[in-house]
Amino acid sequence: MGNFFNDNEGLKFHLRHELMEEIIRLKERNYADKDKYDYAPENFEDAVDSYEKVLGIIGEISADVLWENAESVDKQGPRIENNEIIYADGTQKNHQALKDAGVYGLSLPRQYGGLNFSYVPYVMAAEIVSRGDCGFANIWGLQDCAETIYEFASEEIKNEFLPRINKGDTCSMDLTEPDAGSDLQAVGLKATFDEANNCWRLNGVKRFITNGDADIKLVLARSEEGTTDGRGLSYFVYDRANKAVTVRRIENKLGIKGSPTAELVFNNAPAQLVGERKLGLIKYVMSLMNGARLGVGAQSVGLAEAAYREAVKYANEREQFGKAIINFPAVMEMLSNMRAKTDAIRTLLYETARAVDMYKSLEAISRERKLEATERQTLKTYSRLADALTPMLKLFSSEYANQITYDCIQVHGGSGFMKDYACERFYRDARILTIYEGTSQLQVVAAIRGVVSGAYVGRIKEYEQIEVRDELKPLRQTLISLREEFEKVYEIAKEWGSSSEAFDFNSRRLVEIAGYLVMCNLLVNDANKDEMFTKSAKIMTKLAESEIAKAITYIKNFNPEILEDYKQNIK
Amino acid sequence: MSFKIVVLAKQVPDTRNVGKDAMTAEGTVNRAALPAIFNPEDLNALEMALHIKDNIKDAEVCVLTMGPSRAADIIRDSLYRGADCGYVISDRKVAGSDTLATSYTISQGVKKLGKVDLILAGRQAIDGDTAQVGPQVAEKLKIPQITYAEEVVKVCEEKIQIKRRLERGIEIVESGYPCLITVHGSAAECRFHHAKRLMKYKYAMSEAEATEQGKDCTALWERKPYLKIEQWSAADIQAEDNRLGLTGSPTKVKKIENVVLAEKESINVENTEEALNNLVKELIATHIIG
Numbered sequence: 001m002g003n004f005f006n007d008n009e010g011l012k013f014h015l016r017h018e019l020m021e022e023i024i025r026l027k028e029r030n031y032a033d034k035d036k037y038d039y040a041p042e043n044f045e046d047a048v049d050s051y052e053k054v055l056g057i058i059g060e061i062s063a064d065v066l067w068e069n070a071e072s073v074d075k076q077g078p079r080i081e082n083n084e085i086i087y088a089d090g091t092q093k094n095h096q097a098l099k100d101a102g103v104y105g106l107s108l109p110r111q112y113g114g115l116n117f118s119y120v121p122y123v124m125a126a127e128i129v130s131r132g133d134c135g136f137a138n139i140w141g142l143q144d145c146a147e148t149i150y151e152f153a154s155e156e157i158k159n160e161f162l163p164r165i166n167k168g169d170t171c172s173m174d175l176t177e178p179d180a181g182s183d184l185q186a187v188g189l190k191a192t193f194d195e196a197n198n199c200w201r202l203n204g205v206k207r208f209i210t211n212g213d214a215d216i217k218l219v220l221a222r223s224e225e226g227t228t229d230g231r232g233l234s235y236f237v238y239d240r241a242n243k244a245v246t247v248r249r250i251e252n253k254l255g256i257k258g259s260p261t262a263e264l265v266f267n268n269a270p271a272q273l274v275g276e277r278k279l280g281l282i283k284y285v286m287s288l289m290n291g292a293r294l295g296v297g298a299q300s301v302g303l304a305e306a307a308y309r310e311a312v313k314y315a316n317e318r319e320q321f322g323k324a325i326i327n328f329p330a331v332m333e334m335l336s337n338m339r340a341k342t343d344a345i346r347t348l349l350y351e352t353a354r355a356v357d358m359y360k361s362l363e364a365i366s367r368e369r370k371l372e373a374t375e376r377q378t379l380k381t382y383s384r385l386a387d388a389l390t391p392m393l394k395l396f397s398s399e400y401a402n403q404i405t406y407d408c409i410q411v412h413g414g415s416g417f418m419k420d421y422a423c424e425r426f427y428r429d430a431r432i433l434t435i436y437e438g439t440s441q442l443q444v445v446a447a448i449r450g451v452v453s454g455a456y457v458g459r460i461k462e463y464e465q466i467e468v469r470d471e472l473k474p475l476r477q478t479l480i481s482l483r484e485e486f487e488k489v490y491e492i493a494k495e496w497g498s499s500s501e502a503f504d505f506n507s508r509r510l511v512e513i514a515g516y517l518v519m520c521n522l523l524v525n526d527a528n529k530d531e532m533f534t535k536s537a538k539i540m541t542k543l544a545e546s547e548i549a550k551a552i553t554y555i556k557n558f559n560p561e562i563l564e565d566y567k568q569n570i571k
Numbered sequence: 572m573s574f575k576i577v578v579l580a581k582q583v584p585d586t587r588n589v590g591k592d593a594m595t596a597e598g599t600v601n602r603a604a605l606p607a608i609f610n611p612e613d614l615n616a617l618e619m620a621l622h623i624k625d626n627i628k629d630a631e632v633c634v635l636t637m638g639p640s641r642a643a644d645i646i647r648d649s650l651y652r653g654a655d656c657g658y659v660i661s662d663r664k665v666a667g668s669d670t671l672a673t674s675y676t677i678s679q680g681v682k683k684l685g686k687v688d689l690i691l692a693g694r695q696a697i698d699g700d701t702a703q704v705g706p707q708v709a710e711k712l713k714i715p716q717i718t719y720a721e722e723v724v725k726v727c728e729e730k731i732q733i734k735r736r737l738e739r740g741i742e743i744v745e746s747g748y749p750c751l752i753t754v755h756g757s758a759a760e761c762r763f764h765h766a767k768r769l770m771k772y773k774y775a776m777s778e779a780e781a782t783e784q785g786k787d788c789t790a791l792w793e794r795k796p797y798l799k800i801e802q803w804s805a806a807d808i809q810a811e812d813n814r815l816g817l818t819g820s821p822t823k824v825k826k827i828e829n830v831v832l833a834e835k836e837s838i839n840v841e842n843t844e845e846a847l848n849n850l851v852k853e854l855i856a857t858h859i860i861g
Contacts, residue, residue: 039767039770040770041770050770053764053769053770053773054769057763060763060764061763097763101764101765103766106766115767
């Protein structure tokens with residue numbers, strides 16, 4: 001009888017952030033639905049109260065159903081029967097419970113049967129679900145596809161598909177192909193227009209498709225014959241009811257075993273065009289991808305939370321040399337760092353989610369009416385902030401989830417290496433997080449733009465403006481000095497030329513310094529509002545100090561000539 | 572014509588968290604000292620009711636409870652899970668009822684609801700474990716009863732087939748309507764709260780609660796009548812005062828004793844067939860096992 005929302009003060013804290021009042025007002029269009037729907041909120045307090053209560057339902061299901069089923073799902077996994085993917089029994093129960101509770105379609109507008117929740121609680125739901133079962137978080141999270149349909153598809157497609165997602169129909173986004181992974185411009189699955197039936201026909205192969213046998217698929221395909229790059233790709237929606245896709249195989253994976261990853265063959269599959277032709281990759285997938293990366297952020301934080309809690313529990317129970325192992329400095333340090341890192345990626349997660357929330361609502365409003373000048377400015381600010389923070393979040397949260405689950409096993413010692421404890425599953429589940437939806441290396445490519453444009457330093461300086469209580473002032477001072485160091489070392493890197501190999505080679509170091517500064521400043525400001533973050537703020541700043549020093553030393557002493565040694569060393 | 576299902580539910584002290592002040596000097600449960608929860612097997616009953624509603628056209632699920640005004644909690648809880656309406660019988664006169672007085676009160680409440688097709692109740696409540704109230708209500712209403720129900724095998728507008736969970740097996744029985752069914756804890760667990768229903772009903776309250784909280788809900792109830800939880804007094808259900816509460820309860824608790832199980836003596840048993848046999852025999856003879 002647990003509850004993964006009610007037992008998590010960190011989540012409640014972020015749900016009550018001061019920007020939420022504006023976020024919800026925008027999402028609710030000044031509470032315009034209050035007389036139209038009996039479940040629509042009348043004001044801010046009412047809305048937040050509903051968010052808390054509904055997250056409480058998801059928290060209960062995550063603790064009592066998902067968490068309880070996670071081990072058996074990991075063992076059993078999905079299978080193919082008669083060309084259909086059958087989920088593990090536990091997965092089916094998880095999906096049914098969430099469906100019956102009416103929580104799918106959390107952020108969809110009410111006219112399509114959704115709950116019209118803003119983006120922040122939607123991300124919280126993903127975090128909570130992931131803490132219950134990291135693999136199931138994919139099946140849950142793919143309702144993101146609804147967002148793409150809502151934003152870009154025609155009214156007919158919206159009316160046809162959105163209410164179904166709300167009733168629990170599952171989704172998949174079919175992008176990857178055998179020869180098109182990180183490089184999606186190479187997608188070759190063919191889309192041709194069938195004049196006789198007035199629909200598009202899809203032919204070809206997709207690979208590594210998460211939840212590949214979903215009810216509703218969004219498919220990236222080449223609609224423009226003779227093209228070879230991203231501009232020839234369009235986006236399509238396919239309904240599983242047409243039975244024109246063969247599931248060729250499901251992958252046998254290291255982790256997230258409950259989430260089926262499939263290879264699919266499209267056999268003249270009928271599909272409808274989403275939005276406009278040729279914008280498939282360059283506009284729609286890019287937008288979906290940002291959402292998916294944020295989703296991996298939520299998944300990472302949820303898993304980190306689970307791993308941290310299991311580790312603390314074990315360290316309290318396990319006794320060696322006559323005392324609980326939590327009392328040994330080496331173990332205590334590991335645990336405390338795990339907690340600080342989890343708090344750090346969570347605050348980055350919700351900072352990013354708030355930015356997305358703001359600009360998404362304003363974008364939706366702009367489709368209904370012309371925005372005021374100030375609104376346009378706000379939209380631009382938050383849209384840029386979201387673009388800058390998303391790859392940073394994906395990078396740090398997924399890497400930290402890996403470190404935290406690694407340490408979770410370490411705390412468990414030999415027992416953690418056995419299949420008897422959940423930590424070995426966490427460790428395997430974590431491994432994909434730094435890979436899918438863009439590897440860590442690709443996140444750096446996206447995030448370095450924020451370093452070059454000064455977006456990060458600009459934002460960090462805004463955080464520094466917040467007056468903090470005396471206890472936190474030394475931390476703030478340390479962080480200001482570190483930011484100044486960062487600006488100096490960036491000048492060195494700039495000397496090499498921002499398109500040089502040397503700059504590229506060091507960009508991860510630069511992005512990471514920026515990341516530490518963002519997370520630590522956010523934590524200090526959180527601690528200023530709530531005592532419960534003070535320790536994490538202190539510990540993270542300590543950690544940041546040494547990590548930043550390491551990166552700065554490397555860059556300061558870097559001579560581009562050494563690149564040749566790196567190259568030759570692997571020949 | 573709609574098919575009316577009534578679920579009898581009780582708010583009980585959470586006996587998993589019993590402290591020192593769990594009982595009053597009079598030998599009744601001190602409700603104020605314990606967190607109040609939805610009696611677990613009543614939740615199984617509610618699930619069975621909702622399942623039947625899902626399978627019968629035009630069915631309606633009402634929850635009926637008796638208790639202090641805060642018992643409206645379980646009505647709200649039921650509304651979130653899928654019940655259509657709920658009633659609280661709340662009156663000082665019903666305080667201290669034993670099973671006889673309770674079943675009388677409840678049966679009067681059921682009568683007030685008019686035509687009822689099916690009554691479902693948990694097998695027993697965790698604060699008394701008597702398993703008497705359901706059967707007594709059936710007797711008072713002069714309708715058939717099926718106890719220890721675990722599963723609905725078949726259900727239609729004319730009859731219902733139930734699988735009963737018995738000590739040494741199962742039994743499948745059938746009944747027409749009206750009838751009363753008590754539901755065993757091995758039946759399906761109750762569904763979770765439904766998001767939209769929770770948001771719709773979260774401000775539902777009874778008049779007594781509104782008064783206690785100093786809220787004037789007149790305008791709200793006029794606008795959204797479904798937010799008013801009906802509350803009935805003894806007079807509302809036309810109950811005879813002498814059959815209610817302590818007056819109507821022949822059960823008297825003589826004494827309450829705290830039993831602490833402690834180790835008294837220890838014996839060494841040899842590891843032989845005979846010694847073990849003797850030990851088992853002794854344990855059976857002293858009714859420790861068997």
